[in-house]
Amino acid sequence: MKRLNLLIILLTAFAINAVTQEVVVADVLPEVGEVTINAETVIIAEDNAVVNIGTQKSHATGIGSNKREYYDGYPFQHLAIGINVGLYGPGFEINTPIIPNIKARVGLNYIGLNLESFGFSAFEVDGFDYIDANGVKQKEAASADIMPELKFLNGKLLFDFLPSKKGIFAFTAGVYIGQNKIGLTGTAYEWEDEDGRRGDRLANATLNFGDGVIVHTDANGEVDAHVRWGNVVKPYFGLTLGRAIPKHRVGFKFELGAIYQKARFKLLSDGGTGEAVAEANDNMDSILDNLPKGVSKALNFWPMLSLQLTYKLW
DSSP: OHHHHHHHHHHHHHHTTOTTSOOOOTTTSTTSOEEEEOSSEEEEEETTEEEEEEEOOOOOOSTTOSOSOTTOOOBTTBOEEEEEEETTOSEEEEEEEEETTEEEEEEEEEEEEEGGGGTOOOEEEEEEEEEOTTSOEEEEEEEEEEEEEEEEEEEEEEEEEOSSTTOSEEEEEEEEEEEEEEEEEEEEESOBOTTSOBOOBOTTOEEEOSTTOEEEOOTTSEEEEEEEESOSEEEEEEEEEEOSSOSSSEEEEEEEEEEEOOSOEEEEESSSOHHHHHHHHHTTTHHHHTSOHHHHHHTTEEEEEEEEEEEEOO
């Protein structure tokens, strides 16, 4: 009976989180000397005989603890940071659990890709129409050197849904928010002959590259156009191998998916007036109308392939 009462007292002590305290029960059970409970062992001192019941392991439950299992936890009970590289450019993430089977990831990705810096020359475009500074339309005469540049800047909010909270496989869904811009810079000329000789620069002209692509030049015949590709808010779906919260301090993660950005183009600026830019945008949709149907549908999506190195803070 004495042992039974003692076990009841021990269970009660554990139930009220007394694993880090000392509990003296001599007043409750005078025949028992002393019971001490701490984070490491449970010791019963009975009639000068010491009985070691066993080791009691505890897990800290507060924010910032590394004692909690990697798959457990709620918001900010675990926190990991990661750097990644993928088809939306390099970026970083901050990861935390929502519940054991769902992890949240917040981050930023950026691409700044100028083909000229990789040794490419400007693309030469010949034989397109233009309207000169006097409003006179010239057909299939102009020539231009155009250099494209990509600037994709996107924040992201993603959620990993794990079928098994201890597993490394997850379904990922979320959203990317930002603008994907295509820059078109270069110089336009009145004409170019078979020997490569060119006429004067086309100052303050309206260039029609066909298929609805209309941009304007400045007083020096320069083109500096910026086109937005796709929506600002872009849903994302993918598959992930790896853990947002590593099992150990460092982890690796692989991700494959697709961003639905929608195949639409909007001219943001090109050196022309606001009215001229608006008029150019009225013709922009015809670009997609003239593409093969399969190509226009494929442009609705941007593939995502990403590798990430993750470090668990706690």
